Amino acid sequence: MSAQVSLGKRRTIVETLSRRIWEGEYEPGQRLEGELKLAEEFGVSRGTVRQALSELQHRSLIATEGGRGSFVIFDGHQLDQQFGWAHALAAAGGDVDTRLLGIERVRREEIPLLPEKVVLEEGLCVRRVRRLRPTAEQGGPISFECATVPSEGDLRSLPTDGLVDGSLSTTLQQAGLVPARGTQSVDVRPLDEREARILHRDPGIAFLRTARTSFTSDGRFVEHVVSLLDPAHFTLSLTFGDE
Template sequence: MLDLGVIDRTDDRPPYRQIAAQLRRHISAGTLAPGEKLPSESELIEHFGVARMTVRQALQELRGEGLVVAEHGKGVFVRSAPPVRRLASDRFARAHRQDGKAAFLVEAEATGRKATVDQISVSTEAAPAEVAERLHLEEGARVVVRSRRYLSAGVPVEIATSYIPESIAAGTAITSTDSGPGGIYARIEEQGHELAHFTEEVTARMPTPEERKALQIGAGVPVMTLIRTAYDTDETPVEVCDTVKVSHAYVLEYDVPAR
């Protein structure tokens, strides 16, 4: 049994928060390692001398923070999927597309974890006002909308929606659920739009109920939002991608030149 201490009745924090703090300390220190099972509810009840509901509140707090996951019939485990290191200066390198790999596949594989994509949907719609502005399109212009969810080692880490002008995407694999080797950027370049650079805007917020469901996270887990615009060599915007990332699942790394 871990050294979990005792409930301090003089502490202003309720007992469940004290229990959560003790377990969180061991997770942070690595004495509860990624993938390791936490003490059972019965063990925690006996150790702390509290009601089952108190222990469940403590575990729910850790789940809400994204630190642990519950497996039905097995117990509660320290979340094992390591952060995906997103290196902005390299992720869109043309060499990756030439190797038939999209950016997320390269990043996730660098952690030694299997990358998968599901919940793919493709439609053609009128561009939302903000998207039309970013793509320099007239209001109501048609765009191909591609939504998908990314998983690392089977754990959802990101949902993304791309908007590509119909004039570029029509008649290509961009309109199919499988966009082919190298992803949609490879298809855009095949249409004569050689990619030159990208702009990104990163913010943080709390997730919507729909995002929590898709990403399988608690209400207390924040998300990062990243809106990216891709430009070709003529400075024409060719794609807008709106992504929602689980905050604890990513490290965003930028290599910025000093000029």
């Protein structure tokens, strides 16, 4: 009997949270309440909450992880990447400008670190460099980014029409692609000769590399961004535990 009661409570949590997600009660990218708060709300154990969250993850409605999340830090400021690097850097007070290097069509096998679960035959790669505006002491490139988006619908004309208002995030939003969930990985790698020329560094210099893949709330691919970040300005921060 107790097993049936537990199953019923778990189903109630799953159905309630699913409805909240689909009806937009949770904003895209918003973190769910902690296990303790959910357990108190539904009058169940944290174990039952974990089982319900696991089922929601299996349905691709949420993404759970051991910590509360990972965040890129620029000169001490946490960057919210929901609206793109340029917006995030400006909000953090960074005196940074963006140079568009080009937009070109790419085949799937040409896209580095693209997860296998992404269904994509052809994409459009938007290559950009972020630069600190020159000052008396510093300036120059601090990051190089390759953002791949699906070559479909209104996005097909990107190589000729360019970005809407110079913004990739605005372009994606107008195409109906709004990121709601995704994954991000990070490692450190030496710059190859091409990357070194773009970033005005010597080949072999170690840079922080992030790979971020995002999807809409219904599972459509939005973009895959591989960034090389100057470790003199960028770090990765991980938070964990309940608030």
